[in-house]
Each structure stands twice: as structure tokens, then as C-alpha cells.
Amino acid sequence: MLSVETVTKWMELFGEQLTENKTYLSELDTAIGDGDHGNNLARGAAALKEKLGANEYEALTDLLKDVGMVFVSKIGGASGPLYGSAFISMAKASKDNDSLELADLLAAGLDGIQKRGKAEAGEKTMVDEWVPVVEAVKNNSLTTETIEEAVEKTKDMKATKGRASYLGDRSIGHLDPGAMSSSLLFKTMLEAGVYDGK
Amino acid sequence: MMANKPGILLVSHVSDIADGLATLLGQVAGDVTIIAAGGTEDGEVGTSFDKISAAVEKFEEDTILAFYDLGSAKMNLEMAIETTDKNITLYDTAFIESAYTAASLLQVDVPVEDIDKQLAELKVK
Numbered sequence: 150m151l152s153v154e155t156v157t158k159w160m161e162l163f164g165e166q167l168t169e170n171k172t173y174l175s176e177l178d179t180a181i182g183d184g185d186h187g188n189n190l191a192r193g194a195a196a197l198k199e200k201l202g203a204n205e206y207e208a209l210t211d212l213l214k215d216v217g218m219v220f221v222s223k224i225g226g227a228s229g230p231l232y233g234s235a236f237i238s239m240a241k242a243s244k245d246n247d248s249l250e251l252a253d254l255l256a257a258g259l260d261g262i263q264k265r266g267k268a269e270a271g272e273k274t275m276v277d278e279w280v281p282v283v284e285a286v287k288n289n290s291l292t293t294e295t296i297e298e299a300v301e302k303t304k305d306m307k308a309t310k311g312r313a314s315y316l317g318d319r320s321i322g323h324l325d326p327g328a329m330s331s332s333l334l335f336k337t338m339l340e341a342g343v344y345d346g347k
Numbered sequence: 348m349m350a351n352k353p354g355i356l357l358v359s360h361v362s363d364i365a366d367g368l369a370t371l372l373g374q375v376a377g378d379v380t381i382i383a384a385g386g387t388e389d390g391e392v393g394t395s396f397d398k399i400s401a402a403v404e405k406f407e408e409d410t411i412l413a414f415y416d417l418g419s420a421k422m423n424l425e426m427a428i429e430t431t432d433k434n435i436t437l438y439d440t441a442f443i444e445s446a447y448t449a450a451s452l453l454q455v456d457v458p459v460e461d462i463d464k465q466l467a468e469l470k471v472k
Contacts, residue, residue: 185393221426225393227419230426233396265422311418 159341164194177326181313186326193224213240234261273308275327353410354380362386376450414446440469
């Protein structure tokens with residue numbers, strides 16, 4: 150169910166996962182990027198925890214907006230504006246819309262990411278994680294496997310967007326760090342009960 | 348008194364790069380306000396929305412020409428542009444060459460429309 154309560158739980162779990170996987174995410178990023186993905190996200194997670202701890206939310210839109218602003222300000226790098234735009238875009242979609250479906254909310258998030266990063270599916274970015282997940286939520290078929298398979302698929306892709314694109318063919322054979330961190334986002338979404346197949 | 352010339356904003360992942368480029372431009376454009384926003388808030392390699400926004404607000408000029416090095420700098424710049432009332436143009440052009448060109452032309456009061464034409468040739472991203 151999509152509610153302030155479940156989304157708060159979601160963000161707490163996502164933050165924990167980012168902190169736990171800080172080294173791993175930075176290792177993935179070292180292979181094909183600038184090696185700071187895990188550190189940046191962990192810094193965002195710490196700031197998010199503080200923000201959520203200091204505020205009580207009544208409206209989902211306010212919660213999502215704060216998450217977005219914390220990510221923009223505190224993560225930095227490319228993932229700050231990307232995750233930030235996702236959540237700010239979701240905040241806009243949920244404003245004055247109590248009957249919003251999760252699929253529409255996530256589609257708004259994906260739209261925010263694509264407007265900011267100008268990436269399409271198949272370019273070895275977090276978009277390659279978001280597109281299949283949004284589709285599966287729409288079709289009521291999201292599972293942990295969907296989430297994991299989407300990350301795995303980035304391995305054989307050649308990066309044409311983002312820092313890894315400078316490596317050209319040499320980016321093939323590595324998992325995309327942004328897709329990996331987004332997979333943590335969606336796994337914790339399942340765990341927090343935000344997605345209930347409706 | 349002459350109206351303020353447009354200013355130049357330089358965004359790089361490394362503060363030394365942004366500051367160094369500002370020094371280079373200063374040689375040819377002593378009357379142009381040039382502000383650098385390089386690196387993260389704690390001086391690390393990266394770009395920061397907060398730092399760029401703060402730099403934007405430092406300008407007395409309402410019109411700003413913005414140059415950046417790599418993609419994520421652009422995204423943070425775009426977000427800063429969306430949250431200010433100032434009129435900022437973002438150039439997807441070769442960082443050093445285009446900023447230098449713009450600075451030289453602003454110094455001698457070439458209109459921005461003409462600068463745009465010259466910068467178009469330096470588009471690399």
C-alpha cells in the first residue's frame with residue numbers, strides 16, 4: 150500500500166541498504182566510473198535519516214519532496230540530481246492525488262530521471278533498472294527476480310551515457326552501479342510493503 | 348554608468364580546475380564577473396547543487412553564461428538554474444575554449460546572441 154507510513158519505512162530500509170552496501174557500490178563504480186557512488190549515496194542516506202527523524206509527515210507529497218531535496222543536496226555527483234529528480238517528480242505526481250497508483254508514481258519518478266539525465270533504456274544506467282520495474286508494477290508482476298535480472302542485464306550492455314561511456318566497449322562485462330543502487334531501492338520497496346500487487 | 352555585462356559561471360568537478368580557469372579568463376576579461384564553483388562542499392572531487400546555487404546567487408548580474416566540464420556538473424547546474432530567477436544559459440561546449448571565447452567577447456561588449464553563434468562551433472557534448 151502506498152502511504153506515508155509505508156514510504157517512510159521504505160526510505161528507512163533503503164537508507165540502511167545504501168549504508169550497508171557503500172563499499173560494494175563504490176567498487177562497482179571504480180570499475181567503470183569515478184568510484185564514488187557508494188560514498189555519495191551513504192552520505193545521502195545519513196542526511197535522509199536525520200531529516201526523517203526530525204519530521205512528521207501528513208502528506209505523501211511532502212515526504213517525497215523532502216527525500217528528493219535531501220538527495221539533490223547531499224548525494225552530489227550524478228546520482229544526487231538523478232535520484233533527487235525522481236523523488237521530486239514523484240512528489241509532484243502525488244500532490245493533490247490521493248488515489249495515485251504506485252505504477253503511476255514510479256512512472257513519474259522514471260520520467261524525472263530521464264528528463265534530467267537524458268538516458269534511454271539500453272544505455273547502461275539506472276534507467277535500465279527502472280524501466281522493467283515500472284513495467285512489472287503496471288502488470289502486477291513485480292518480484293525480487295525481476296529486480297535482480299534487470300541489474301544483471303546491464304552487465305552485457307555498452308555504456309553510452311554517464312561516466313562509463315568514456316570507456317566505450319571496455320564498459321561491457323561490468324554491472325552498472327546506478328542500476329545496482331536502484332535495485333536496492335526497489336527491493337526495499339517490496340520489503341516495506343509499498344508494493345502489494347495492486 | 349555602463350550596464351552590467353553578463354557574468355560567467357564555471358562549474359568543474361575539481362575546484363582547482365574551476366579556479367584555474369577563472370584565473371585564465373581573468374587575464375582577458377578584467378571587467379567580467381567570473382565565479383567558479385568547483386568540487387563538492389567539503390572540497391572533494393565532484394559537483395554540488397548547493398555550491399552551484401550559492402555561486403549563482405553571488406552574481407549581481409541577472410544574465411549569466413554557464414560552462415561545465417562533465418555530465419553530472421550539467422545536471423547539478425540545471426537544477427540550480429531551475430531554482431533561480433536569474434537568466435542563465437548553459438553551454439554544452441568545450442569547457443576551456445568556450446569559456447575563454449565568451450570571456451574575451453563579453454569584455455569587448457559583444458552581444459550574447461553573437462557570442463552564442465561563435466560558441467555553437469565549440470559544441471562537444
